[in-house]
Structure formats: structure tokens, C-alpha cells
Amino acid sequence: MDRPFSGVGQCPPQLAERFEESTFTALERVIQKAVMERVDFIIFAGDIYDQSHRSLRAQKRFAKNMSLLKEHGIDVYIIHGNHDFLDNNNHLLTLPDNVHVFGPTVSMMPFEKQGRPRVHLYGFSYPERHVHDDMSAHFHKVDGADFHIGILHGSVQGNKQHEVYAPFTVKSLIEKDFDYWALGHIHKRQTLSEEPPIHYPGNIQGLNIKESGDKGALLVELDRHKTEVSFFKTADIIWIDETVSIVNCPSIDRLIDRIETLKESIRREEGVLARVTFAGQGPLHHLLYEEAMIEEMLEALRDGEDEIENFVWLMFFQLKTKPEWDREQLMSSPYFTGDLLRLSCRETSIKPMISDLFSHRRAKKYLDRLNKDEEAGILREAETLLIDALYDLEKGEEND
């Protein structure tokens, strides 16, 4: 809630405002769906807020929505995750009594309907930022209810894409013999098991380009015989990563036409934040490395988008076009370009070269750490820049 978008850059104020509101809009859509479907209860499996972005507004809006649920007789079960771990200093607002928050150790909360316990919910909240232990071992089924639901904020053991929090194995969850496992922490919707159902619903609003596509929540219907899990959309802003080929594209105007066509194809009810990657080989390759040209294109393609509800806002272009020269061929060239490419290949890290900025006392606080892929991308772009500048000359030479 209220966590800023990453990687959008500068944009018109009305769009910025829409982005700021987007997480709240998504929550309101969850609440509307819950009321419309007359659900028994809602589960939030952690990371409702990000404590690095302590937003009272977010808590206030959350509390208001919880009160709305109370009016409709809907209970809420919450666990806190690594981003909103239990810390009194940061949880400033009191939530209404239909909201049940799990404590720092695994416990069971019964959900009663028509005077008798129908569901036993199990879970725990993060007492601190990091929980490295496998907490699934502490979940124990307590008899006396029709259904048993586990709520866990963590990641699967061995998942190298994310930092490890409360690691668990799917096998260990299945062995608990629960009717459903509501998982949190991973922002991408995933199904770890169909029977018993173990799901990550993902986050309700994408926050950066890595979280592209539809975002939403899961509507779960537990029955004695079967469990039905359906996804519903909540995000007000959709992140989309698209590729445009420059192959057979003779001019920038034609390229703009292609992007315009793409824009219309990805336009939808919601607002769209799009990153366009140029790919392929074509005559426009050199032009796309000119900053002024890129700025001009972006300006043309963004024109008027800030005034419409279902906008498609191009954040920036990513360049993955292939130059006219063949890298492998140049690698074996005896000329300077060949030397440069071979030198570039030998470079294991660009960190020493860019340390002036990336180790700068003031700058490094705000800069993201570059991973190996990003470093490789920068290196590749740098060598493209050099070879593009020198290639014409040597091409003439080679022709001799």
C-alpha cells in the first residue's frame, strides 16, 4: 500500500497522482469484490505496507476499508511479513475488531459461522525483518472445524530469484493436510500445488516493470468435495513489456507508426505503463543511440496520453537492436575494433571502470546495485557505441 512505482521516471502530475492512488484503488477493488461475492473472510498474507515507506495514509486507508468490511460482516485475517513486520512504532492505527492479526508465533484462529467453528486458520506474523527458519514445522492441525487454512509469508527453499524468508518445501506444506495454503511474499501469481491448493496470489498492483501483466487476488471457495480458486483483476495500472522490431523499418516515422500500432493493441480498461524494447537489425540502429532522437520520439508518442483515462504511457525505450556489423566476425578481425571487442570479452566486471559514480559517497545511496546481467548489458552497449563509431572506417579498409 502506497509504495511508489519504480522506474517510471518523470511524468505529468495527473499520471503521478494516478500512480500514487493505484495501490489504494486495487485494495478498494478487493473490498468491492469481497462485498459483492459476500465472502466469509479475507486473508492478507503479509506485506500490506512497506515499512521503508512508512505511510500513515496507507494505514488510515486500510483501516477505513476494514471498517467497510465490518459493516458488511466480513472478517479479515492478517499476518505481517518482512516488509510490515510486527513493530509497534510502525503500526500506529487501531484496526476494527473484524480484523484478526496473528502474533509472532504460529497460532490458530477459529472462524465461526452460524454459531460453530467452521474454519481453523493458522499463521504467524514476522516479529522482525528477517525470519530465516522453516516455520512450516510449527503449523499443527487442530481438530474441530470443517476446514483448515494455513497462512504463510515466505519462499520455497532453493528459490534463488528472491531473498530467502521463512523457507519451506511444498512437501512439508502438503503433509500438514490443510485444505488450503494462502502464501505471501512472492509478487508473481503462482500455484505450487493444485491438490491440496497452495497458491501465491501475487500482489494486487504491479510496482515495477518486473511485475508486468494482470495483477489481482484469488477468490477461494472451499467445499467438502472440491476447492474452486479463481483469479480476479484489481490493478488500476498495468505494466507491460513489449518488443518492437526495427527490421525493414526505413524511417523513424515508420517506427513511430509501429509503436503507435503497438500502443493501441495493448490499450485496455486500465492505465498502461509500457517499456518498449527495440530489437532486430535495421538501418535505424545508429539513430536509436542518439539521445535527442529518443527524447523526441518519446515526446511524440506520449502526446495526449496524460489526458485519457486508459492511457498507454511509454516510460522509456530499451535498446537491443543488432548493429549492421557482425560481432563474431569482428571478433576475429585484426583491426582495432577486433582488439576492442576482444578486450571487452576479457572484461569480467565493469565495476572498476564505473566506480567514480557507483562508489561515490553521495550517489551510491540512491543507486541500485548492478547485477551481472545489467553489467553485461552496459558493457555490450558501450562496445556497440565504440564499434558503431569506428566501424565505417574499417569497413572501407576491409573492402581493400
Place this chain on the structure above:
Amino acid sequence: MTRFMTLKRVKKMIKIKQINIYQFGRFTGRSIQLPAAPFLIVYGPNEAGKSTLTAFIKYMLFGFPPKAKLDAFVRNRDINGVGGSLHIESETFGGLKLERFLNESGMPKVYDNTGSDNGSHQLNQLFYGLDLPAFEAIFCFDLDGLKELEKIGAKEMNQLLFSAGMTGNSRIMRLEQMLDKKLQALFKPSGRKPVINQTITELDHLKGQLKDWDKKLNDYHDINEKIQQAEREIADILEKKREIENTYHQLAQFSSLKPLMIKYNSLHEEEKQLPDINFPDQGIERLEKWQAQIVVLEGEKAEISKRIEQISLAVRQLNIDRKWLDNERNLLHLINKAPYCESLRQNIDMTKEKILYEANLLDNLINKLGGGWTKEAVCAADIGIESKDHLKQLLNEREKAMHHRDRLEQALSDSMAKTERFQEQIAQSKQYVLDEAERSRIEEQLEASKNRDMLEKEKSWLEAKIQSIHRERRQKSQLKKLSIIIPGSCLVLSVFIAFLQFYSHHPISGFISGAFGVILSLGAKLAIQKTADKTSGESDETEADQRLKTINEILLARPQGELYEYQTLLNKDEEARASIASANQRLEDEKKYYGHLIQQLDNVSLSIETNTERLREWMVRHSFLETPVSLIEEVYQYVEEAKTHVIQQQQLEKQLNGHKQKIDAFEREKYQLAEQLQAENDSLWHLEQRLNKEKEKHQRYLQFKHQLQGLIEQEEALNEKMSRYQTECERLFKAAQVNDEEAFRKKAKKYERKKQIQSEMLEVKRQMEQIEPNRASLQQCHLWLREDRFKGVTKESLKKQIEELEQRLETCRKQSLKWQSERSQLEENQSYAQLKHQMEAKRSFLNEKARQWAVYQTARGLLNKAKEEYRERKLPAVLAQASEYFSKMTGYRYRAILMSDEEGLVAENYAGQSFYVKELSRGTQEQLYVSIRLALASVFESAESFPIIIDDSFVNFDNDRSGQAMAVLSEVSKRHQVILMTCHKEYKNQSDAAWISLADVEHQNIDSVMNEKGVVSCMI
């Protein structure tokens, strides 16, 4: 693998062949043709134009420098005509003429041997990216460079080496400049203006703001606590204020009620004094109301009685005759029936006419039937369905038989016609039939012609057979030879084997072998002999020859045309015979068919006669008079029609009788009713008139009766009402416990007074309730009045207390609102969120720019590294080459030149001693410098070696050193054209160098230069 030149590799060489100066510095219209030798010494004393010539060559090759540098070479700032051309010899491109003029922007024109302009493309390829600064740095030097020799360190050396190894050096320089510019525009480690620096500053600012917000958020709990305290205090004050206000309201209420309460109490006292009076409510008004009602009703009753009397009299005067009303139904029945009777009368006449008509029709039909037919005979005839069906069947059979007879007669006629036609056909065909003798002759002739084909085939076969016999004969002679050789060999071999075995103590097997050999040889002999005998003999050959001769004779004997005619005649004969046979057959069949038809005709005639008999029987059985068979169907129809008319006539007569009976009954009934009513006239019209009159009178009677009944009912109602009103009056007296009206009225007065007191009390009470609607409060006020509760308490004192409390409340509320506002600001204010979002947006922007910077910086780093690598790899080669030159130039006193990062260049002598540049003599320094420059030129990588131009660099060399330097240059000239500008005449003796004196070309006239095809060369 780098593109690295070694000296051992012999490169192609670029040579300057001719220099044409149109106008440049001191030269105007000069042309210098350089000799073919690669080592040239251009001699000229000081101020002879050596440097001008060097500059001219450089600018012709690489273009003019900025005009400021050209001042020394442009006269009176007139650039017209400044320029000229160079003739270059390239091993790759052949002869090229390179022409530049300053007033044409210095753009080069390049002509090849054919004189065509190839633009600058060839030039670019030839120069291999070399530009003027690089050329000056490597291939063109004077002693000015020596001044910097001491300062040459790693960086300078690197730049030199990089130039020596790089193509397109200037482009790389520009690229470096571009990268530096972009990098500096993006970021400087201690800068302020670059985008990234600015963004970092903005981010620091935002971060500071966020820190302030974080502080505020930490105060949130305290604010909450304060708000709760303030709310508690406000609640206390409000409670107190509420109490005082309550007392104030009570006092105000009591003050307003006090006079009313006193009045109420006095009225209450008076009311208590009066006894309780039983008197009906509004007794007087009610009594007067009832009495007034009774008077009105009495008047109404008198009027109704009078009206009743008047109506009773009118009823008596009506005088109604009841028997007319009693017989109304019967009379109306007769009246309704009268039109029907009238129609019956008319119907009787029509029926009579119809009966007559039917009788006429019947008579006509009987007449048509004629004979003995009468009405009775018609009635007697049976025309039932069965008889009719039978008759139809008989007639159908008869018709079929007749039709069959007609068809048979037609068939008989056709058959006779066909018989005649067949007979005619037979007669015609007989004309083409041959007699038997003629036919046999022709057949023989044709048979013989059929054999001709057979003979042809036989002839071929016989020829083949004769050849086969010849072949067999040859084989036979061979077999005869074999029949002797093979059995003989077998016999000899078997005898030999038998002897061998016999003598090797196997007599039995020897005997067996011998016997087997004899049998085998005999068998072979017989088999071969048999094969030889099987072949055809000579007799076969003779027969075949004779037969062949015969066939040839036959084939030659008979002509072909005659046979064709025979064949035609024979074919016609066979056709005629076949036709006759067929016609005979069909004639025979037709005759048989004719007989069969005659038979059928007889059968049909017999069945017709039988049918006639059966029809006659039918007439007798169904009472039909004797009639011819042909008319029987028509007679049956007439009889059937006549019988219909008889039945119709009978029905009409029956209907006529019925009508007459109904009319008689009607007349009888009318007469009886008239008598019963005692009417003067029995006509229906009169009877109806009288009935209507009686009915009218009865209607009026009924109306009067109804009115009378209503009036009586009204009179009864009035009586009842009057009685009830009287009872009400008496009930009032009873309620007041009096017996008459007067006592009632007296009691009423007392009752009124008590009522008035109570009303006033009620009014006072109402007023009090208006002031204080709450009954409990009112009672409370009465209590306070009794207790005298508010003695000494004033509204002003209470008001003052309230004002004090309100002031306190206001202060607390303001404080609370302030804190609430602060809290609400913290909760609702978007500044914090906006700051966060701004921070994130700014951070994204920073990262984006940082990435851009990283790309440029990495590119810059790669270039730097590449240059460094060049230094590391090429420096040893350059130093080695320089060391070699240096060693030679110094007469092998020194053996190496080394490079030290700290001290720069170091020379090492053969004794192993090292000397820094500054420690060397001036002459040795110059040798060192020249060696380095020559080495750099040697390692420069290009497709062809560039000329080296040295301008007066050996000034400080003594004779020995000059000789040594010349030797080195001579060696270098094997790979480069070397042009040495000098003011030393003594170099002329240099054996392998060509000599050019500038003095010799100084006086050339521009006109002569321009005379022939542009430029005339001057050979020295």
C-alpha cells in the same frame, strides 16, 4: 591478435613523384619532379623554402590547417591560387594526382592515371585513417621535437604509440572527446551542474524532507495521547456545564410557571368547596334540541296523513276487470299464432298447385315409356339398389364383349394384309437366288483363293525348314566325331584305372571300375549316336524343295480380280436365301395367328347371346315390362324418374291435409276465448284493444299502491322518531335526578359554575404544560414551589458560571483541534507520500542517467585500456627498433633505449651504463630522438609505407654522426621514401641518395609551368 607490423615484413611504399606549387609562400608556379630513388636529400640554404616545401607537402596530403596557421604562406591575405598538386605513386592504386586549392575550401581532387576524378575515396583508403596531426607526429619531424624529449613519459609515449598503431586516429580522438563531453555533462565527482550531480543534490534535499516527516511520524503517539487527555477534560467541563445549565433552565422554568401555579392552587380550593353535581353533560342544550325536533316531526306527520287519504280515493275509482288480465296469456298466444295460420292458408294453395304439376310430369313419363306402362306398373317395378347394380353389371359385360368382338374383327383384317405382304416379299427375293450348279462352281473358286494365304505361310515355313536342315547337318557331322572321341577316352581311362587297382591288390574294385568304364563309354556312344540320328534327314529336305516349287506355281497361276466378283454373287445369293427363309417363317406364323383370331371371335359372339338371355331374365324378375335389350337402360331411367314423381305427389297430399287441420284448431280456440271473456266482438284486433286498456288501468293501480305504501312507512318512521326523542328528554331528567323541566334547568345553573372553575383550572394547567410539557418536571416545579427551592438563586449568577466553563471548554477544544489537525495532517496529508513518490521517480531518473553514464564511462575505459595495451605490446617493438637505429647512429657506443615510467627514456651503452636523456650530449640526444621517431614510423600499421620528411634534424651532428645517420636513413629508405631537408652541402656525397637543390628550381617561371597541360615539370 593485434595488427602489428614487424620490420621483417616488406610493405608497399607510397612515393611522392612530383610537387607542383601554383602559389604557396615564397613559391609561385614551381614544379619539382622527384627522382625515383627512395632516399632524397633536398638541399637549400637557410630561407631557401625547405620548411615551406615541407608544409606544402603536408597540406597537400592532409588538407590545409586553419587560416591563422597559413598566414606565413599566403601573400597579402589573398588566398586565390594558393595551392597546387602532388603526384603520388602508390603500389595499390598506381599513379595519383592530388590537387588542393585554398579557395576551393581545400577539398582534394584526386585523379588517377586516366585523368578521371575519383574523389576522396581512394585517398581515404590510401591514408588508412592517418591525419595531419598523426603524420606530423610520426612521419614528419624537426629538431623542435627534441626540446620535449626529456619530458616524454608513459602517457606521451602511449599517445605516440597509439597513433602509430591506430587507423582513424582522429576519429578515435573525436570519439574520446565526445565521450568525455557526455560524461562531463552527466557527472563530475565533485561537480554541481552535471545532471547526475544535480539529481543527487535534489535527492539529498528530498531525503532531508523525508527525515523531517519521519520525525513527525515518531511524534504521532504523543499527539494521540494529548488528544485523548484533551477529550477527557472537555468531557468533564461539558458535564459541569450541563449541570449548571440544567439548574439555569429549571430556575427559568420555575419563574415562568410560578404565577400560574399560584392561580391554579386558588381555583382548586374553590372547586373543592362546591359539592359534586350529577348532571348530564350539556343537559340544557340537549333537552332543547330534542324538544325542537319533536315539533318539526309533528308537522310532517299531519301532511303525510292527508296525502294517504287522497290516494286511497283514486284507487277506488279505477274499477279493474280481472278476467281480462287473467286470460292475458291465452289471448296473447292466439294473437301470436294468427300470422302462422295466415301463412298456412297461403301454403295450402301452393301445395295444391304442386300436386297438379307432379301428376302432369308422371303422365308425360308414362307416355314416354309407352307400351303397357301405367302408374301402377311403375309402382310395381323394382328399382332397388340390388336390381340396379345387377343391371349395370350385365350391361358392362355386354359392352365389353361387343368391344372385344370389334377388336377381333380389326385384327383379322390386319392379319390378312400381312400375309399378302410376306408372299410378295418371297417372290421378289427369289430373283437373286442362284441355281445349285452355278453356286457350287463359285464356291470352289473361292475355296481355292482361301488356300492362297495358307500357301504363302507354308512357303515361309518351308524356307525356314530348309535352313534348319542345313544347320542340323553340320551339327551331325560334329557329333559323329565326338561319338568316337568321348567313348574312346572313357574306355581308355577306365581300363587304365582298372589296371591300377588290379595291380594295387584291389582286383574286385578294378574289375568294377573297368566294367563301369566300358558301360559308360558304350552309353556315351549310344547317346551321341541317338542325338545325331534325331536330326532331319535328306529326304525331308527333298520334300520341302518340291513343295516349295508347287506353291510358287499356284501362287503365280490365279489372278485376284475374278475372285472378288464371285464373292459378290455368292453374298447376294446368300442374302436372298436368308430373306426367303425368314419371310416363309413369318408367313407361316401369321397364318397360325389368323386361325387363332377366328376362334376367339366365335367365343365372343356366344357370350353376347348369353348376356341377352340374362337381361331378359332380369326384366321378368324385377317386374319390368318386355323391352328390347338395347333400350333397357333408358327404360330403367324413365321408370326410376316416374317412381320419384309418384312419391312426391303422395307427400304433398299428406302435407295439405296437415295444414287444414291446424287452421281449424286455431279458429276453434279463438271462438272459445271470446265467449269466456264475454266480448262483443270475437275479432282478434278488438280483443287485443280491450286487453291493453285493462292492462293500463292495472298499471296505474300498482303505482298508487306503491305511493301509498311509501307514505304509510314515512308516517310510521315519524312516529318512531318522536317517541325516541321523547324518551331522550326523559333520560336527561333521569340523569339529573329530577322529574320535570324546571327542576332540570335549576340544577343546570349550579352545574355550569363548577364546570367553569374546572375549565379555568384546565386552562391554567394547559398554560403550565405549554411552558413545561413534561409532567414530571411540572410536578417537580410544584414541589419546588412548595419547598421554596430557588430561594436566593439568580439567573445571573448561573449565567456567569456557565460563561466561565465555556471559556475553559473553548481553550481545551482549540488545543484538541490543533492536535487533531496535526494528527489528521499526518494521516491524510499526501506530502509524505508525494515526497516518497517523488523520491522514487527521481531515483529512477538518477539510475537511468547513471546507466547512461556507465555506458559512456565503460566505452571510455575500454578505449583507455586498448591504448594501454597498445603501449604494453608495442613499446618493446618500438624501443627495440629505436635501439637498433640508435646503436648504429652512435657507432655502436650505445646498445639500447629503455623506458622508465618515472624518468622517461633511458639510454644504455655497451658497458651496461644507463643515462637519462638530460645526461646525454646534445648530439646523442638528437640521435636518440631521430631513432625514436624513425622507429615509430617503422611500426606504424598501414597498407603502404608513408614518406618520412626530416627537416634539418642533423644540425648538431659531426661528420661521423652524419654518416652514421645517413646510413640509417638509407636503410629506412628501403621501406619508406625518405625526404631529408638540409642546409648541409656535404650530404651531397651520400652515395645512395638523390640530391635536389632548391636553388635550381627557385627561378622557374610560372608561365612555363602552366604552358603545357597545366604544369610543366622540372627535372633536376
